[in-house]
Every structure is written in C-alpha cells, then in structure tokens.
Amino acid sequence: MAEKIDIEEENREIVRRYRQLLRRAKPVLKEGDSKIIRKAFNTALEAHKGVRRKSGEPYIFHPLSVARICIDEIGLGTTSIAAALLHDVVEDTETTVQDIERDFGKKIARIIDGLTKITGVFEHGSSQQAENFRKMLLTLSEDVRVILVKLADRLHNMRTLDSMPEHKQYKIASETIFLYAPLAHRLGLYAIKTELEDLYLRYTDREAYDDIVEKVADTKEARDRFIKSFIRPIQKELAQTKLDYVIKGRPKSVHSIWNKMKKQNIPFEEVYDLFAVRIIIDTDEENEKAACWKVYSIVTDFYKPNPDRLRDWISTPKANGYESLHTTVMAKNGQWVEVQIRTSRMDEIAEKGYAAHWKYKDNPQGHSSGLEQWITKVRDMLEQNDSSALEFVDDFRGNLFNEEVFVFTPKGDLRTLPNGATALDFAFDIHSEVGAKCIGAKVNQRLVPITYKLKNGDQIEILTSNKQKANEDWLRFVVTSKARSKIKDELKEDQKFIADQGRETLIRKLKQLKMDANTDTFDRLRAYFDLNNHFELFLRVGKGIIDQKDIKSFKNFKPSQTIKSNNQQQTRKAIKDAKTFELEFKKVKSDDMLLIGEDMDVVDYKLAKCCNPIPGDNVFGFVTVNEGIKIHRTTCPNAPELLANHAHRVIKAKWASQHATSFLVGLKIIGTDRVGLINDVSSIISEELKVNMRSMSIDTDSGIFEGNIMLYVNDTSHLDLLIQKLNNVEGVVKVSRFESNNKPDDDSKVDNKFEHQE
Numbered sequence: 001m002a003e004k005i006d007i008e009e010e011n012r013e014i015v016r017r018y019r020q021l022l023r024r025a026k027p028v029l030k031e032g033d034s035k036i037i038r039k040a041f042n043t044a045l046e047a048h049k050g051v052r053r054k055s056g057e058p059y060i061f062h063p064l065s066v067a068r069i070c071i072d073e074i075g076l077g078t079t080s081i082a083a084a085l086l087h088d089v090v091e092d093t094e095t096t097v098q099d100i101e102r103d104f105g106k107k108i109a110r111i112i113d114g115l116t117k118i119t120g121v122f123e124h125g126s127s128q129q130a131e132n133f134r135k136m137l138l139t140l141s142e143d144v145r146v147i148l149v150k151l152a153d154r155l156h157n158m159r160t161l162d163s164m165p166e167h168k169q170y171k172i173a174s175e176t177i178f179l180y181a182p183l184a185h186r187l188g189l190y191a192i193k194t195e196l197e198d199l200y201l202r203y204t205d206r207e208a209y210d211d212i213v214e215k216v217a218d219t220k221e222a223r224d225r226f227i228k229s230f231i232r233p234i235q236k237e238l239a240q241t242k243l244d245y246v247i248k249g250r251p252k253s254v255h256s257i258w259n260k261m262k263k264q265n266i267p268f269e270e271v272y273d274l275f276a277v278r279i280i281i282d283t284d285e286e287n288e289k290a291a292c293w294k295v296y297s298i299v300t301d302f303y304k305p306n307p308d309r310l311r312d313w314i315s316t317p318k319a320n321g322y323e324s325l326h327t328t329v330m331a332k333n334g335q336w337v338e339v340q341i342r343t344s345r346m347d348e349i350a351e352k353g354y355a356a357h358w359k360y361k362d363n364p365q366g367h368s369s370g371l372e373q374w375i376t377k378v379r380d381m382l383e384q385n386d387s388s389a390l391e392f393v394d395d396f397r398g399n400l401f402n403e404e405v406f407v408f409t410p411k412g413d414l415r416t417l418p419n420g421a422t423a424l425d426f427a428f429d430i431h432s433e434v435g436a437k438c439i440g441a442k443v444n445q446r447l448v449p450i451t452y453k454l455k456n457g458d459q460i461e462i463l464t465s466n467k468q469k470a471n472e473d474w475l476r477f478v479v480t481s482k483a484r485s486k487i488k489d490e491l492k493e494d495q496k497f498i499a500d501q502g503r504e505t506l507i508r509k510l511k512q513l514k515m516d517a518n519t520d521t522f523d524r525l526r527a528y529f530d531l532n533n534h535f536e537l538f539l540r541v542g543k544g545i546i547d548q549k550d551i552k553s554f555k556n557f558k559p560s561q562t563i564k565s566n567n568q569q570q571t572r573k574a575i576k577d578a579k580t581f582e583l584e585f586k587k588v589k590s591d592d593m594l595l596i597g598e599d600m601d602v603v604d605y606k607l608a609k610c611c612n613p614i615p616g617d618n619v620f621g622f623v624t625v626n627e628g629i630k631i632h633r634t635t636c637p638n639a640p641e642l643l644a645n646h647a648h649r650v651i652k653a654k655w656a657s658q659h660a661t662s663f664l665v666g667l668k669i670i671g672t673d674r675v676g677l678i679n680d681v682s683s684i685i686s687e688e689l690k691v692n693m694r695s696m697s698i699d700t701d702s703g704i705f706e707g708n709i710m711l712y713v714n715d716t717s718h719l720d721l722l723i724q725k726l727n728n729v730e731g732v733v734k735v736s737r738f739e740s741n742n743k744p745d746d747d748s749k750v751d752n753k754f755e756h757q758e
Helices: 007-028 033-047 061-074 078-086 097-104 106-115 128-140 145-159 166-186 190-204 206-218 220-239 254-264 285-302 344-352 369-384 389-400 423-430 432-436 472-476 481-512 519-528 534-543 548-555 578-586 639-645 677-688 716-727
Strands: 244-251 275-282 325-330 336-343 404-408 414-418 438-443 446-448 460-464 563-565 568-570 594-596 619-623 629-633 650-655 663-672 693-701 704-713 732-738
Touching (some): 007 061, 061 078, 061 190, 078 097, 097 106, 166 190, 166 639, 166 650, 190 254, 190 344, 275 285, 285 325, 423 432, 423 481, 481 534, 481 548, 519 534, 629 639, 663 716
Antiparallel strands (some): 325 336, 438 446, 563 568, 693 704
C-alpha cells in the first residue's frame, strides 16, 4: 500500500468495532454470553493475525461485520454471533472443527463445519460450488443458523466486492443471484434478498444499475408529492379510528425495476408501479386480521381496487412466513398504486424473516410452522437425493424457491406445492405408491390428465390403477423433488434389469469377436462411446442402442483416429481438465478478433447461440467439452448458472479493436400498421445502412404489427445506429434487441469432464 499503515490506529479501530458489536448485542445476551463472544473474538483475532483482505484492511474486520449483520439485520443470538466471528477460522487457518468443539461446544462447531468449504476430489458430473452448497444444506436441516450466518457472510462479501478483480466480481455476483438471493427470500429475509439482488446488478451491469438509481432519484420529488396527496384522505379517515398506524411510500428495488423493464421490454418511464404504499398498524395479535381488513375497507372507500390484484397473505401466509394484505387501486390521476396493509409484527417478519423470532436457547423447535415444514422438505430432499450435486442444486432451486400453489384433498386438507406442480406431483405428495399408480385425477369434479397444472384452490382426487407403471416421460412434467426421486427409483429397477441383460449380451458379443471381456475393455468401450460409467454402457447394449456393428467398429478403432461421439466425427485431443485445456488453447494463434484468457491471447472460439454476442457487448469465455471456447454475453440468461456452478471454466474475454466480420442479431419491432411501413423498415436496413437481413417475420393484428428481424451487424455501435434510425420511422413504437431463451447450446450445463479443484 502507498500509505504507511498505522498499526496502532488499526488496533484501536478493531477494539472500537468489537465494543460496538457488544453494545448492539446487549438486548439478546444472557448471563455468561459476553464471555463466549469475547472468547470467539480473541480466537478469531489470533487466527487471522497479520492477514489482510483484498482491500488492504485487517481480515478481522470481515468476521466482525458478519457478526454485526447477524445482530442488526437478522436478529440472531449468542451462538450465531460466536459462529459469525469464527466462520473463516477452520477454513483459513490450522484450527480444526474439533478445536472449536472443545473450546465452544457442539452447536457452534456444527455451524462452523457447515460453513467450511469442502476440498478434495469430487464425483464425476459435479462442481465445487454445488458440493459446498449441498454440504451447507445438510447442516441446515439440523440447525438453520448455518444458512443465516452464510447469508450474513455473503451480504458483507457483496458489500465489499469493489476490491475484487472483475472476473471474481462476476463469479461471486452470479453465485449470489443463482442461490443466495432466492434462499434469503425463502427464509423471509426480504431486506437482505433485495440488497443482494441490487448488488448483483451493480456488479454485472453497472450502466443499467446507475441509470435506474439516477432516474429513481430524479423522480423522488414528484413521487413524494403524489404519495402525500394519495394518502391524505386515508390518513384523515384512519385518524377517526382508534388504530395506531404508520404510512410509508416505498420505491421498488433497483433489481425489480430492471427485471420488469427486461421482462416486459419497456423503458423506465413505462414502469408504472415504481413504489408501493405501506400501511402498518400497531395492534395485538387477536385483532390483527380484523384491523387489516378495516384499513382495506377505508382505502377502497376512496380508490377503486383492481379485483384481479387482491392478495390475502394473512389468511394463507406464504411458506416463508410472509403475511400481508395487498391490493392495487386506481388513484385520481389514473395511476395504479399498490397498497400493502400489515401489522408491525407482520412488517418485522417481512423485513427480517422468522429468524428474528426463533428462541433457540430455550426452545430449539420454536420455528414457525411454515418454515418448519420447509426445513422438513429440505431434510426429505437430502435423504431422497442420490443424484449429483449439480442435479441436486437444480432440484433444490426449482422446488424450494418457487412461489406456491394452495390446493385441497377430497377431505378438505390444505396442501402446498411449488408453482407449476401437476396432478402427478400431487399424487406423489400424498404417497409414493399413489403416485406410481396414478392414471389421472378429478379436479373440482372434472376429469383431468396427470399432466394438469394445479391452480390455487383446486380440490383434487387421484385416480389409480394397479396396471399403471412409471415411465421416463413422467420426468418431463413433474416439478417436485419427491416425485422426481420416486420416479427415478421406479425406473432404476427396470433399468437395472435391462443393464444386467446388456452386460451378459456384451460379454457374449466380445467373446464372438475374440476380445477380452474384462474391466479394461469395458473402460475403453465407455470412453469410445463417450459414456459416463459402465452402467450406461450395459444399459445401451441392453436397449439395443449399441449393437454388434458398433462393437466391431470399436475393435477396428485406432487411438489416432477420430472419436465417434453422438453420431458425429470429431477430432479430439486427450484433455483431462480445464487447466490442460487453457494451456492447449493458449498455443493457438489466429487472426480472429476475440481476445480470451488471463493473457488475452487470440484463440479459436464459437459464439453462443443462446445470447448471440456481438463486438461491443461485455462477454466471457466458457470452456465446453466438445466445442472449445463458447463466448457468452455477461447478460446472457444462462450466465448466472454457468458462473455459479462452473466458475473455474469461465475465462475473461474482450473484443479486439479490429473486426470486419458481421454478427447475427435479433431485433423486435412493435408499432401501428400502415401502408408502406415494411418497405420503409427494409430500405433503412438494406439500402441506407447496407445491413444484410437473414430473415424477417411480421405479424399484424387489428392495426398493430409485431416483427422479428434477424440481421447482420458489425458491432454494438452499428446496432445502436440502426435501432435509432428504425425508431424514427413513422408508426414504429419500439425497437429492441431480443435474446433467445435457450439453455446453453452445448453440454456445458451438466457435463464436467474438465472438472478440477481451484
């Protein structure tokens, strides 16, 4: 560092922060608790002595900040504060979990163990990030504080991400949006979830983030004036009741505004619900429901409600414990306004989650029923799940981060399932035997197929038959982990029988070809047919996918020849991991325009079809299995997943200044139809800007037209000029670039042949 570090000043700052922590924790401390916290602080101080963060500040600032978040923003007690202070000790120093257990007891040691990253060899088809996430959840099912401390740790890391290099910022931010922000949402930590999402946007699309922050600030004065006039009549009426209340106008988070702009393809100015009006009542628990509906009645006396936008989360709280009454009403100026009505107890839960209310020391089981059910679901998933860590993480996100649907059994029992669940999911939720024999269902007395998607309030009766058997097709439309797991179990039994027969068949065929039927031959066959294990090999032989002819071609195969994979001929070098791949591609030199890797070497690459990057876009390279480097935009819909699960296969990339090639891009044009409009659009594209079009599809309906055009441009500035010119055409309302919603157009998502430890 340029400036000389004042060690004494730093030591004074460390003591000041520690004392501040104790002061903040005082309300939750019992007798003897401050001694535990002091001991944890001294242990961490000694363990991290002389270590500095990337920003240059002493490392101990980080655990102190994480502990402070646990107190102020989550409302946790002594055990969590001590765990937060010690959370990096085992991972970063010589201290072991056993040392922690000896000095601080089992509870704190178990939390630290859950927070300590796994090192070592991973199973094929997995990733370090996914394995660590699974390990953390194993501890969560015993003690939920492990995930709460982790979220505090992640929040502080995101707040201090400025000091990290750009590629690390992308990796950490993507992991955050992919796993930790939805997890905070599920645990009811709304304030933390919102900040994590906003920070993700700040580090992945700074331009968009700054633009929205600036526009929100610019419109603040007008918004405050509007809110004042909107709430005036409501305040007047509420003053005549005996209710204590507070009214707040809350702007939407930056990320949710950005999300809405992206999803609906609209500019900031067209996001009409930029804020919500929140009415918080102070009343006792018995009268909460009646008081909230009383306030609803007052609001709707003055403003007409939208009947489709009433949400009663008080009668049926969300699974994360969220309770509130939401309505959208029409203001006098014709603007829709969302009004949220809740009590101060509900508001605290909505902001901090149930974590603030758990009394671990006296009543370890004192969770809310909603969260207790959720943690039980996590436990069930962990017990049932024998798939790879990556599949597990996908399953976990799909099942537990979705919104819910509330449905009823024939006897009127309420069941909660993830949004998108089908009648077959419901059948497996009742019992695995019922699911395996399900042939259909009656929903509200109407016969429906097993693929029927459940809706809120449906009453479902499952129809079964002893002749029914699970089949692979079922996996396409079930969404719950329980259903997927049980279907796979059923299929495995069938597959095991086929694979056993396949093994016998393969041994017989190898003998006919005078080849040794041993493990070495099976290994070479597995590699030749590009399969993950022997079971897949035997299964394919059993199903007849690999026959005598294929085995004969294997016998005649010489290692120098091309390897047959997915019915295509591909020349492939023996590359065992991503590091080897990087060394190989750094040797490649060409006149192409994309610079990739730490040394920004010019290399061979392909552009990903899921996001069609063009020069000027922010991009990164991804090491795929069969197709070299794939280039994705940093705003690609698949980027968070690729960076969260396979960060070590992501390579920095940027465009070289010279490029003469054209790149394919998609434009969506919306407007009012008129004679000659298509001709005007075509002439600007083809004649004025000399851009080649690949395809154009126009759909008109009642005077409105919508067109999708695929064309070739040189770079983003060329594209911006084209969009600007098209926007000036009479009748054109909006022109925007569109991305496909495809998954990555290669096997990068699940295939991990280049896995290695970072």
